[in-house]
Amino acid sequence: MSKHLLEDMVKKTKHIGKETKTKEMRETGEIKTNYAKGRSRYMLWFVAFVSVAFCLFALSFLFSKAEVKIDPKMKDIVLNENLSANKDSDTKGLSFDLMVISGEENKNIQANGEKDVSEKATGTVVIYNAFNSSSQVLNIDTRLEGSNGKIYKTQTKTIVPGMSKNGTPGSIEVKIYGAEAGQEYNSVPLDFKIFGFKGTSKYSKFYGRSKGAITGGFIGKAPAIPDAEKTAAALDLKTALQTNLFKKATDQIPSGFILFKDAIFINTDNSNISSTYNKDNSVTLALSGTLYGFLFNEQKLTKKIAEDNIEKYDGSDVYVPNIRNLIFTLTNKDNVSLGDVKIINFNLSGTDKIVWKTDINKFTTDLLGKSKNDFNQILSQYPNINSATLTLNPIWEMSIPDQAKDVKVIVNYPK
Numbered sequence: 001m002s003k004h005l006l007e008d009m010v011k012k013t014k015h016i017g018k019e020t021k022t023k024e025m026r027e028t029g030e031i032k033t034n035y036a037k038g039r040s041r042y043m044l045w046f047v048a049f050v051s052v053a054f055c056l057f058a059l060s061f062l063f064s065k066a067e068v069k070i071d072p073k074m075k076d077i078v079l080n081e082n083l084s085a086n087k088d089s090d091t092k093g094l095s096f097d098l099m100v101i102s103g104e105e106n107k108n109i110q111a112n113g114e115k116d117v118s119e120k121a122t123g124t125v126v127i128y129n130a131f132n133s134s135s136q137v138l139n140i141d142t143r144l145e146g147s148n149g150k151i152y153k154t155q156t157k158t159i160v161p162g163m164s165k166n167g168t169p170g171s172i173e174v175k176i177y178g179a180e181a182g183q184e185y186n187s188v189p190l191d192f193k194i195f196g197f198k199g200t201s202k203y204s205k206f207y208g209r210s211k212g213a214i215t216g217g218f219i220g221k222a223p224a225i226p227d228a229e230k231t232a233a234a235l236d237l238k239t240a241l242q243t244n245l246f247k248k249a250t251d252q253i254p255s256g257f258i259l260f261k262d263a264i265f266i267n268t269d270n271s272n273i274s275s276t277y278n279k280d281n282s283v284t285l286a287l288s289g290t291l292y293g294f295l296f297n298e299q300k301l302t303k304k305i306a307e308d309n310i311e312k313y314d315g316s317d318v319y320v321p322n323i324r325n326l327i328f329t330l331t332n333k334d335n336v337s338l339g340d341v342k343i344i345n346f347n348l349s350g351t352d353k354i355v356w357k358t359d360i361n362k363f364t365t366d367l368l369g370k371s372k373n374d375f376n377q378i379l380s381q382y383p384n385i386n387s388a389t390l391t392l393n394p395i396w397e398m399s400i401p402d403q404a405k406d407v408k409v410i411v412n413y414p415k
Contacts, residue, residue: 065393066400068367070411071386073356077309079326080349085296087342094304096344099259099293101248102173105241106286107233108278111223121178121185121217122274123210124288125152125192130169131205133162135340143195144176144208148187151179151195152214159340160206172339173290176210178217185217216274223281230285234273237287242266245291256298260328263294263346265338292338294330294346298323306354316384317357321414326350353414356384360409369402 085094102124125144129136138158143151154174161170178185192208225233245266253259268289276284306318329347330336336344366378375390392400401407 064397064401065406065408066367067391067393067408068363068388068410069391070358070363070388070409072358072411072413073384073386074414075310075354076351077305077320077354078351079305079309080347081305081308082331082345082347083304084343084345085294087344094300095297097257097295098338098341099249099252099291099295100339101245101252101291101293102288103241103245103248103291104286104288105237105244106284107237108282108284109225109229109233110282111225113224114221115224117218117220117222117275117277118181119216119218119275120181121152121183121187121214122155123152123176123214124173124212125154125176125208125210126171126173127158127160127192127194127206127208128169128171129160129162129206131163131202133164135162135170136160136202136206138174138194143179144192145195145198146187146210147191150185150187152176152185152192153179157337159337161340173211175288176214178214181217182219183217185214187214189213216276218275218277222275222277223283225283233285234287237273237285238268238289241268241287241289245289249291249293253295257295258298258301258324259293259295260324260326262328263296263330265292265330266290267292267338290339294328294344305348309354317359318354319357320352320354322350322352326352355414358382358384358409358411360411364404364407364409367400367407368404370400372398372400375400 083094085096087098088095127138136159138154138160140154140157142154142158144154146152154176156175158172158174160172163169187210189210189212192210193203194206194208197203197206246264249259249264266289268287274286274288276286278284302318302320302323303315305320305323307313310318327347327349329349330344331347332345363382366381367375370378372390372392379385379388390400392398
């Protein structure tokens, strides 16, 4: 009985040992298999990550960008300069062009009753000088003989310019009025001779032609207008005429030129108001006037300001941001006949800046393909730049793109 029990125990022990060994082998294999699978999965993720990173890095070269922000060199200036300019665009010094614009405003006023009226006809005449290159002074009330046989007189002292070098007659506009009152001095456009030159060589070389009709002459009963109402109407006409002439002038400023608001002079005079009496018992008041404006080439004027305010100015390209806001004062106004002015003396005053310009195209070309570390060395070659910052995209990029389209240069010019 005990012998069989002992054999059974030995067999059972061997069986248990075999099962345990088999189980251990099976578990060890599974662990090795799972470890291999996990390691293979991590390797795949790592390879995928490296591949994506490489692709992104490669694409960054295709889409790399650069942006440069520049602060230009500037100099604050306080101007109080006395300057002179010549009416000759070919001169080496400062020059000006004269803008001349004429206009007329009308206003109807209803009359109150009648009164005896004696009015002289008025008009505008262009007088020409085909005699020589010297200017000719015509005093106030110079007599002009019209082609209708009537005598008219100039309203102001006038200087007729001489002939130009190419033989073109000098010319100037002047207001005239009939020597006597009356409708017979009203006329369609006329030709004129200077009565005082009759019998001299100048008589045929100085001549005039009226600019439009001559009107306003009248003797007889006419609608009456209260003086206060006429004075108020004259003021309205003058304001409207000045406003319209100023608008016309500013609308006609050529590109690249400056017309200072204080360099505009408008000649209007209440004595130039003409009256036309209408059948409906109203009166039409008309006021004519002429605007004179001095135009300056902005580039030439800027250069002159730079030469006078920058020590050892080297001719660099500069500009003055608010140059149009400087105060212009014509210092020899009392000695200037606006219609025949040749030289003007004036003062420019105010505060502003002189700003150096940057040649963006050249600067961009110099940057293309350069290392980020070379930026400051390139910048040092541009003394007109005060400071600049370079931003590369992506941030790990170490060189500037070699295509101009990928480089953006921004200059922070003051406005």
